[in-house]
Amino acid sequence: MRFQLALAACLLTGAAHAATDIDLFFPVSVQGKLANEMARLVEVFNKDHPDIHVTPVYSGSYDDTNLKTHAAIQAGKPPAVVIMSANFVREYVISDEIVQLDPLIEKDGMTEAAFMDQFWPALRLNATEDGHAYGVPFHNSTPLLYYSVDAFKDAGLDPDHAPVTWQEWIDAATKLTKHEGSTTTRWGLMMPGTYDYCGWITSGLAMSNGGEFYNTGYGGEVYYTQPSTIGAVRFLDNMVHKAKAMPEGVTDTNAVTTAFFQGRAGMMILSTGSLSFVRDNMKTPYRTAFLPRSLVNAAPIGGASLILPKGNSPERQAAAWVLIKWLTSPEIAGGWSRFTGYFAPRIAAYDLPEMKTFITAHPDAKVALDQLVYARGWFSTYNVVGVRKALEDGVQAVLSGRATPEAAMAKAQQEADALMRPYVEQTALKVPE
Amino acid sequence: MKREIPLFALLLTCAAALLWFIPFAWMAVASFRHNGAGATDLASLMPSGPFSLANFSDAWSSGHFPLWYLNTVLVCGGILIVQCITVSLAGYAFARMRFAGQNTLFALFLLQLMLVPPILIVPNLATLVALHLYDTLPGIMAPYFASAFGVFLMRQTFRTLPREYEEAALVDGASRLQIIIRVLLPLSLPGLTAFAIVSVTTHWNEFLWPLMATSSPSNQVLTVGLATFTAGAEAGSEWGVIAAGTFFVAAPLLIAFVVFQRRFVSSFTFSGIK
Numbered sequence: 293m294r295f296q297l298a299l300a301a302c303l304l305t306g307a308a309h310a311a312t313d314i315d316l317f318f319p320v321s322v323q324g325k326l327a328n329e330m331a332r333l334v335e336v337f338n339k340d341h342p343d344i345h346v347t348p349v350y351s352g353s354y355d356d357t358n359l360k361t362h363a364a365i366q367a368g369k370p371p372a373v374v375i376m377s378a379n380f381v382r383e384y385v386i387s388d389e390i391v392q393l394d395p396l397i398e399k400d401g402m403t404e405a406a407f408m409d410q411f412w413p414a415l416r417l418n419a420t421e422d423g424h425a426y427g428v429p430f431h432n433s434t435p436l437l438y439y440s441v442d443a444f445k446d447a448g449l450d451p452d453h454a455p456v457t458w459q460e461w462i463d464a465a466t467k468l469t470k471h472e473g474s475t476t477t478r479w480g481l482m483m484p485g486t487y488d489y490c491g492w493i494t495s496g497l498a499m500s501n502g503g504e505f506y507n508t509g510y511g512g513e514v515y516y517t518q519p520s521t522i523g524a525v526r527f528l529d530n531m532v533h534k535a536k537a538m539p540e541g542v543t544d545t546n547a548v549t550t551a552f553f554q555g556r557a558g559m560m561i562l563s564t565g566s567l568s569f570v571r572d573n574m575k576t577p578y579r580t581a582f583l584p585r586s587l588v589n590a591a592p593i594g595g596a597s598l599i600l601p602k603g604n605s606p607e608r609q610a611a612a613w614v615l616i617k618w619l620t621s622p623e624i625a626g627g628w629s630r631f632t633g634y635f636a637p638r639i640a641a642y643d644l645p646e647m648k649t650f651i652t653a654h655p656d657a658k659v660a661l662d663q664l665v666y667a668r669g670w671f672s673t674y675n676v677v678g679v680r681k682a683l684e685d686g687v688q689a690v691l692s693g694r695a696t697p698e699a700a701m702a703k704a705q706q707e708a709d710a711l712m713r714p715y716v717e718q719t720a721l722k723v724p725e
Numbered sequence: 726m727k728r729e730i731p732l733f734a735l736l737l738t739c740a741a742a743l744l745w746f747i748p749f750a751w752m753a754v755a756s757f758r759h760n761g762a763g764a765t766d767l768a769s770l771m772p773s774g775p776f777s778l779a780n781f782s783d784a785w786s787s788g789h790f791p792l793w794y795l796n797t798v799l800v801c802g803g804i805l806i807v808q809c810i811t812v813s814l815a816g817y818a819f820a821r822m823r824f825a826g827q828n829t830l831f832a833l834f835l836l837q838l839m840l841v842p843p844i845l846i847v848p849n850l851a852t853l854v855a856l857h858l859y860d861t862l863p864g865i866m867a868p869y870f871a872s873a874f875g876v877f878l879m880r881q882t883f884r885t886l887p888r889e890y891e892e893a894a895l896v897d898g899a900s901r902l903q904i905i906i907r908v909l910l911p912l913s914l915p916g917l918t919a920f921a922i923v924s925v926t927t928h929w930n931e932f933l934w935p936l937m938a939t940s941s942p943s944n945q946v947l948t949v950g951l952a953t954f955t956a957g958a959e960a961g962s963e964w965g966v967i968a969a970g971t972f973f974v975a976a977p978l979l980i981a982f983v984v985f986q987r988r989f990v991s992s993f994t995f996s997g998i999k
Binding site: 315317327328347348349350351352356359360362363364366367368369371546550 | 843847850851853854860933936937940941942945949952953964
């Protein structure tokens with residue numbers, strides 16, 4: 293009996309000291325390197341916080357992570373924290389599956405506005421909804437123009453002057469394109485045309501072409517048939533079929549980087565999140581520049597925010613909030629940024645001495661930072677993956693020469709409208725009679 | 726007497742075989758070539774030096790392959806064992822027994838083949854959570870314990886067997902279960918083998934469902950594990966390491982196919998799956 297009591301006491305105290313177990317869903321970004329760094333970070337966190345135990349859970353691509361998180365929430369097993377593609381946050385707000393962060397922020401003695409002021413202004417749009425915080429920016433990116441110095445010299449272009457306007461861009465791309473017989477040995481420009489990337493880049497071009505692309509304040513409208521979007525798609529079409537400076541069809545991200553590293557592409561559009569990967573693998577000199585502009589400078593935000601799904605116990609939620617604050621602290625955010633190439637969302641990260649040294653040593657990282665002034669929100673709607681794919685199917689058809697920009701965008705708009713219809717019916721079209 | 730194969734058919738088969746072979750050839754070539762992602766002959770099919778095993782050791786050390794192999798074998802093996810029992814019993818029922826609503830029930834079974842698996846993710850996950858199987862290996866297996874395709878295949882296989890065997894066994898006093906185990910199953914082994922191949926390759930290669938049903942790194946299977954170090958969201962990937970990792974994933978099936986080739990081919994010819 294005494295033994296049993298002792299055992300019970302042991303168990304009880306054991307329980308009192310047991311760490312709160314939480315899981316962190318994370319989409320991996322590049323090879324094992326990032327996944328390993330994430331595992332290392334979590335290890336450091338666990339050591340510093342003996343009362344919390346975090347398990348990093350690899351959850352596939354951004355789209356897979358979204359699917360897995362929705363499914364886990366609906367099945368009653370919500371993860372404690374998710375690194376979620378920043379533009380998916382709105383959908384979680386609409387479906388009421390995500391914790392509003394304002395109470396947690398206020399508990400720390402801060403206001404929502406003061407909390408968000410710690411992050412670059414362009415990031416706030418995707419992290420907040422209707423004046424309330426729902427996501428904390430973790431790593432972010434914008435599309436960037438990468439170009440090869442050798443290719444520029446070879447084509448008689450000045451590597452110190454990257455194309456600034458679309459006119460200069462298409463001219464440079466034409467000059468950079470090299471043929472040998474009927475085969476093209478060097479393309480002027482390459483960009484990933486696969487899902488996710490394709491929509492992101494197209495939205496950036498449409499925004500640069502004067503457009504809004506989507507309704508930033510309401511998740512039921514996209515502007516695929518507006519002149520700004522049509523013009524952007526027509527520009528891509530011209531790049532492929534008139535200037536013949538970009539390969540026809542859909543090119544995958546790996547093919548783009550591989551071609552760029554081998555000198556088979558003079559320029560490429562890629563995320564700032566790829567900076568470290570390019571820096572490690574590009575053997576000849578390269579530079580980065582802003583996404584060239586049509587009417588205005590613009591670039592959409594990309595990357596991911598940390599979110600708290602609903603349905604967790606208060607203990608798990610509290611532990612998750614500690615993890616989020618730790619991951620987005622200037623030191624950790626800055627270190628992650630230097631490791632990956634994503635820029636650090638926390639403004640204070642750039643005041644740290646190690647960050648200042650890094651920026652001086654790597655001017656390519658500074659371009660990404662400078663472009664932030666022109667950054668816009670990342671398009672987010674109800675049913676965002678489907679709505680994005682509708683556009684991407686259209687753009688891919690144009691890139692492959694199967695449709696005109698006008699026809700492709702009309703079809704994309706129609707599909708997107710149908711996908712958003714249930715939400716629109718319940719919101720904008722639900723008016724008093 | 727040897728039958729003449731028409732030249733056109735021969736060419737077509739060769740072309741298909743070549744098309745099938747290229748990715749494997751590229752995988753082999755790329756995995757032995759030791760270069761970073763920036764090499765000029767990166768995408769080339771031609772083997773070129775320097776050759777090294779560095780990609781294999783990189784890939785091996787990037788993940789927990791022994792654990793992933795074990796989990797994958799357990800999942801595929803577990804599914805197969807249960808499936809063999811369920812599909813042969815159900816196949817027998819549809820082939821030999823007479824009961825009300827038989828055809829309707831069979832049609833419903835076949836209808837299941839038309840469902841796109843992703844739409845069942847959420848309901849299946851909810852069931853797993855209710856059964857306390859979420860994030861376990863049995864949880865990955867559970868939705869596949871019954872197979873509409875397998876039931877169909879075994880029904881067809883049983884129907885090709887002459888009833889006389891069963892009647893003879895019946896006269897000798899065998900029970901229904903004994904007839905299935907002692908008489909029908911040995912005779913339909915080629916059909917069962919064909920089904921086993923389809924089942925194992927399907928589940929060996931499956932990605933989405935294991936990703937959804939498990940969270941703990943200790944429950945990862947090969948495909949999910951491979952993706953942890955090869956899937957690039959915004960940047961590119963190192964081809965050599967990917968190729969080597971893919972090689973690790975595909976190797977067991979490739980070796981099994983080469984070893985049992987003759988057996989497999991005869992099974993497929995027998996069962997009419999081609």
